[in-house]
Amino acid sequence: MSKGPALVAYGISKSFRAVQALDDVSIELHHGRVTALLGDNGAGKSTLVKCISGLYQPDAGRIFVQGSEHRISSSRHARELGIETVHQSLSVIDPLDVAENLFLNREHTRGGWLGARIGLLDKRRMRKECADTLARLDIRIPSLRRSVGSLSGGQRQAVAIGRAVSWGQQIVLLDEPAAALGVEQTQRVLDLIINLRDQGVAVLLITHNMDRVLAVCDQAVVLYQGRICAEVDVADVTKDDLVSYITGARSAG
Amino acid sequence: MIRKSISKQAPTGLPSPVGAWIDRSRHDGGLRQYVVYLAFALILATFSIILHDDGFLSSSNLLNIGRQAAPIAVMAVGMAFALAAGEIDLSVGSVVALSSLVAAELVGNYGFLAGALAALGASALVGMVNGLISVKVRIPSFLVTLGMLGIISGIARNWNDLQSLPIRNDRFSGIFGAGGLGPVSSLLIWIVIVGALGHFALNHLRWGRHVLSTGADRDAANAVGINTARVKISALVVSATAAGFAGILLAGRLSIGRHDLGEDYLLTVIAAVVIGGTNLFGGRASILGAVTGALIMAMLNNGLILMGLEVADQLIARGVIIILAVALSMREAKEA
Helix, strand or coil, X not given: CCCCCCEEEEEEEEEECCEEEEEEEEEEECCCCEEEEEECCCCCHHHHHHHHCCCCCCCEEEEXXXXXXXXXXXXXXXXXXXXXXXXXXXXXXXCCEHHHHHCCCCCCECCHHHHHHHCEECHHHHHHHHHHHHHHCCCCCCCCCCEHHHCCHHHHHHHHHHHHHHCCCCEEEEECCCCCCCHHHHHHHHHHXXXXXXXXXXXXXXXXXXXXXXXXXXXXXXXXXXXXXXXXXHXXXXXXXXXXXXXXXXXXX | CCHHHCCCCCCCCCCCHHHHHHHHHHHCCHHHHHHHHHHHHHHHHHHHHHCHHHCCCCHHHHHHHHHHHHHHHHHHHHHHHHHHCCCCCCCHHHHHHHHHHHHHHHHHHHXXXXXXXXXXXXXXXXXXXXXXXXXXXXXXXHHHHHHHXXXXXXXXXXXXXXXXXXXXXXXXXXXXXXXXECCEEHHHHHHHHHHHHHHHHHHHEHHHHHHHHHHHCHHHHHHCCCCHXXXXXXXXXXXXXXXXXXXXXXXXXXXXXXXXXXXXXXXXXXHHHHHCCCCCCCCCCCHHHHHHHHHHHHHHHHHHXXXXXXXXXXXXXXXXXXXXXXXXXXHHHHHC
């Protein structure tokens, strides 16, 4: 694994008609570090994530993954580069079970060449590997055969995050992963983020909750009206500092 | 500090199949998925008692029900995929007629296999056009297929000036409806084959899972890189092809191709699928349920005739029963 930053987005700009959503924004993500992406509603956080995850094409700027430059053309392309995104609207499929969700569109097949052609699912192998992945991440789900729709919000979130890292992805973007979760479930998600960090994954965390930033993040990037207004080490700042950056009262870095 | 909060539970393992099954049915809607089988048993029992003296349970009458159910069941399997993908195919009835005419036109000169394959091909083509227009032009499939229903019905009526085309090919009729293996009608065998194929495709093929995913949450399916446009098109192709096969079965049983075959099947088929536990709006489907639903519809039809109801009364009774049954199964679905 390279020692340099996992991902560098440099000078990213993106506008929608007359609205400049991102203006010359740069961000670095490092292996084994959690970076908070902060900002008020409409500051450009989700736009930046979508530019990195291939859903939007930036108007200007360059993106380097593991040191080499890429134009990320689609979410599939991003995934091939090792970038996985968990969007605010959970992309889990309710009627499918846990293992099926974890392997959705990356299914193992059996039956050799013919099986691969017709897509004959190797459910046993997928359940086995799913169990291994969830165990590694310390995610507990009552049964892998349960449909995801029947799970609690925290468990669904854990499945979504589990899928994001199940294929050894090294860069994980989390857009409000604990929104609408209870205290206990939120704690589980934060534990999971720390677990990812300890395994050397570069994590970008979008959140509105300052306590979560202070609890799990190493550094914070704050956007204000499409520009970076602060870039700080979380250890150096207080909750009040962060809030004042977000509201645009102060800037730093 | 954070790690301490992790509660000590058994790690995720692989539970026994039975335990998993119980666990799954408890959490995934419980009895809902068995309502259709319960309804089947209930209606069977009711008719058996009421119509005992009219020979409802005689083997010839049960066989009759099976024969009538065959085209409905085959169409229901196809429709289940269209609904599962979040689409609907209203053109199926007209495709039945088109398929019977294509088969009748070709079987005489080119043999039973070529006739059947051409009929299936023509049907698949209709489904492909349905899907392409719906997905590429972004018109809801109920509108596209409603238009297609008119177009194909018109073509079928023009085909032979409303006259039926005779099929004089014993192999075609034998394989697709009139014949059988020993005492078992080939129509019953086809129900089993198509039902098993559909069940297998939905539950054990990647494609089936992608159909469900697309119907359940298209954005989420897109986000993981599933080509949902192609999935939707393929589901409509399957639906039309199944309708085409139903047309072949009707043509085989009656030894004709005719413009009005399948004309009044649409409502029956949709009712069969929805009663069987498939969500009308995508994301959930049961092939075995759809086949059972088709058997229920055929049984109702048969029972009402044996009860001596006039055609007009049959229509009313069937309409009421369908609405009740669908309302019940939809309420179950919402509660789940």
